[in-house]
Amino acid sequence: MPECEETRVRTTRPPRVACKRESLVITVFDGAEAIYTFDHAGRFLSAWAGYRLYRRALDGRVMRKHTDRAGRHPRRNRIFLDGEARAAITDAAARSAEEALDALHDGTAEIVWSLPGDPDAGRAAEHLEAAARFDARAADADALRYAAVxxxxxxxxxxxxxxxxxxxxxxxxxxxxxxxxxxxxxxxxxxxxxxxxxxxxxxxxxxxxxxxxxxxxxxxxxxxxxxxxxxxxxxxxxxxxxxxxxxxxxxxxxxxxxxxxxxxxxxxxxxxxxxxxxxxxxxxxxxxxxxxxxxxxxxxxxxxxxxxxxxxxxxxxxxxxxxxxxxxxxxxxxxxxxxxxxxxxxxxxxxxxxxxxxxxxxxxxxxxxxxxxxxxxxxxxxxxxxxxxxxxxxxxxxxxxxxxxxxxxxxxx
Ligand code: SF4
The missing domain is CATH 3.20.20.70 (Aldolase class I)
Structure with missing residues (x-):
């Protein structure tokens, strides 16, 4: 299955949005769960999707990991995704934020709040908007800003x-x-x-x-x-x-x-x-x-x-x-x-x-x-x-x- 199919978000149940002190975590459900994590600038950090773990480096690379447990010692497999696959998972993460934002607006999103202060739909929306803007194109621009620092x-x-x-x-x-x-x-x-x-x-x-x-x-x-x-x-x-x-x-x-x-x-x-x-x-x-x-x-x-x-x-x-x-x-x-x-x-x-x-x-x-x-x-x-x-x-x-x-x-x- 191509990477973009594997990571596509097909929500069949409203998303869960966890606003944490250090990050934003969105869980979408399409039969299997897919979980996307962002920092508070909206920067895509990691995903658990299609039974694979993805981690995005600040320089824009995305590592996909899984462990094979057969054999004497578990084998850790890691690959860095090519440009197309990287864009697919990054765009899927941004789409999960868009869907969560829609669900927040229509009142169906499940909100888990552990930021300081009372749960606040306006603040949750700001975090989701930032994450929704962080698509593949924004991620490439972000990686260039990182390389300048x-x-x-x-x-x-x-x-x-x-x-x-x-x-x-x-x-x-x-x-x-x-x-x-x-x-x-x-x-x-x-x-x-x-x-x-x-x-x-x-x-x-x-x-x-x-x-x-x-x-x-x-x-x-x-x-x-x-x-x-x-x-x-x-x-x-x-x-x-x-x-x-x-x-x-x-x-x-x-x-x-x-x-x-x-x-x-x-x-x-x-x-x-x-x-x-x-x-x-x-x-x-x-x-x-x-x-x-x-x-x-x-x-x-x-x-x-x-x-x-x-x-x-x-x-x-x-x-x-x-x-x-x-x-x-x-x-x-x-x-x-x-x-x-x-x-x-x-x-x-x-x-x-x-x-x-x-x-x-x-x-x-x-x-x-x-x-x-x-x-x-x-x-x-x-x-x-x-x-x-x-x-x-x-x-x-x-x-x-x-x-x-x-x-x-x-x-x-
Ligand atoms: S001292 Fe330098 S060359 Fe040696 S292991 Fe550390 S970083 Fe590498």
């Missing part, structure tokens, strides 16, 4: 997918880990203050009422925290002035090779200015594997940085990669990684993410692995290793620390 955002930690990204810097200062291509095509740079201030203004203008969807702010890109405090603090202060509702809950990636140089006083000062959590790519606790990956850190340094951040009152998110180093490094990778996690003494508020590594066919990792005779694991073996790390972390984590799987290929901003 942001460099691509290739990754965030899962608990920060709904953060407001603020690109203090762009790219990665190191950019030479063999397995990582997130920022490879982008030279690292620190935004000059005037450009950064314009970026903040651009963010506020771009999101508009859609800012209610975003919680806290994430200081991008890979290592904004390498900035000396003298440069970083004024940027956090500008953020607090431009986007005060997001400045109290800041997070950022940190790398060991620059973050490890920060003393307690500096980390505590950043915590006092709202930096609540830092995310550290440990990848592995095995120093031999870290060297193989060209990641310029040791497990001991990562453990030291995690302690320093926690001593300064921050929570930490630690990211490790299952399957990396292939057959040659398994099981020592698992053992050393769990030992490093244990040594970090993670506790309440801390997170451990276990990410499944998909070995690339080309590029620096593949070349080094090929030269060293390191065989990639099969997809099932990688997920076996994910399970091993998750199971092992139960005894390696302190009380209140949590572990979760991290599927980086699911990320879109």
């Amino acid at each position: 942001y460099a691509p955002v290739p990754i965030l930690p899962p608990d920060r997918y709904r953060s407001l990204v603020v690109q203090v810097t762009e790219g990665c200062h190191w950019n030479r880990c063999t397995f990582c291509s997130f920022y490879r095509a982008r030279p690292f740079r620190i935004k000059p203050l005037d450009e950064y201030a314009a970026h903040l203004d651009g963010i506020r203008a771009f999101f508009g009422p859609g800012l209610t969807l975003r919680r806290g702010a994430f200081l991008g890109d890979a290592n904004a925290l390498l900035l000396p405090a003298a440069d970083l603090v004024p940027r956090i202060e500008l953020l607090a002035r431009a986007l005060p509702e997001h400045a109290g809950d800041l997070a950022a990636f940190i790398d060991v090779f620059t973050g490890g140089r920060r003393d307690h006083r500096e980390l505590a000062a950043l915590r006092a200015r709202g930096l609540r959590r830092i995310y550290l790519g440990l990848e592995s606790g095995d120093d031999g594997l870290l060297e193989f990956l060209n990641k310029p850190q040791s497990a001991a340094e990562a453990i030291g940085l995690a302690h320093a951040a926690r001593d300064a009152g921050m929570a930490v998110g630690i990211i490790v990669m299952a399957g990396i180093g292939g057959d040659a490094f398994w099981p020592r990778h698992v053992e050393a990684t769990l030992a490093a996690i244990r040594a970090m003494e993670l506790g309440a508020g801390d997170l451990l993410y276990v990410s499944a590594f998909s070995a690339p066919q080309t590029g620096p990792y593949a070349e080094r692995a090929g030269a060293a005779g390191v065989k990639p694991l099969t997809e099932d073996e990688v997920w076996d290793q994910v399970d091993e790390l998750v199971a092992g972390s139960k005894t390696a984590l302190g009380p209140g620390a949590r572990v979760a799987r991290y599927d980086i290929e699911e990320f879109i901003y």
Whole structure:
């Protein structure tokens, strides 16, 4: 069945409209339910339609996802829709808002109200009108506005997918880990203050009422925290002035090779200015594997940085990669990684993410692995290793620390 048929709205029962604090959710019924979510600027965010989940990125791409449950591990299937299919699902979302608006006007719509204040048909209509205007053409224009404000955002930690990204810097200062291509095509740079201030203004203008969807702010890109405090603090202060509702809950990636140089006083000062959590790519606790990956850190340094951040009152998110180093490094990778996690003494508020590594066919990792005779694991073996790390972390984590799987290929901003 073509995509546009699959996602067409054929309402046989009045729509349900949920006006939430952060978003608008419209459910239409055509035998099976279809559910469309929008931000408060009317921007189409996601859909559940035709037994598939669709998520729209701010850059205009739409990912379709489904999971096959046959086999040892569930298979996660994701594809980015082509232009025609993207337009079809976006237009279907806009039509669901039109239908909901008609139902609101004739009094048949079911309204679920959790915005502040009493249920208000006028406010519900405004939200629906904005969503109804966001058809495929409007979505294309919106994606262009987004691209004028942001460099691509290739990754965030899962608990920060709904953060407001603020690109203090762009790219990665190191950019030479063999397995990582997130920022490879982008030279690292620190935004000059005037450009950064314009970026903040651009963010506020771009999101508009859609800012209610975003919680806290994430200081991008890979290592904004390498900035000396003298440069970083004024940027956090500008953020607090431009986007005060997001400045109290800041997070950022940190790398060991620059973050490890920060003393307690500096980390505590950043915590006092709202930096609540830092995310550290440990990848592995095995120093031999870290060297193989060209990641310029040791497990001991990562453990030291995690302690320093926690001593300064921050929570930490630690990211490790299952399957990396292939057959040659398994099981020592698992053992050393769990030992490093244990040594970090993670506790309440801390997170451990276990990410499944998909070995690339080309590029620096593949070349080094090929030269060293390191065989990639099969997809099932990688997920076996994910399970091993998750199971092992139960005894390696302190009380209140949590572990979760991290599927980086699911990320879109
Ligand atoms: S430091 Fe992080 S972002 Fe930079 S290349 Fe390595 S893994 Fe990628």
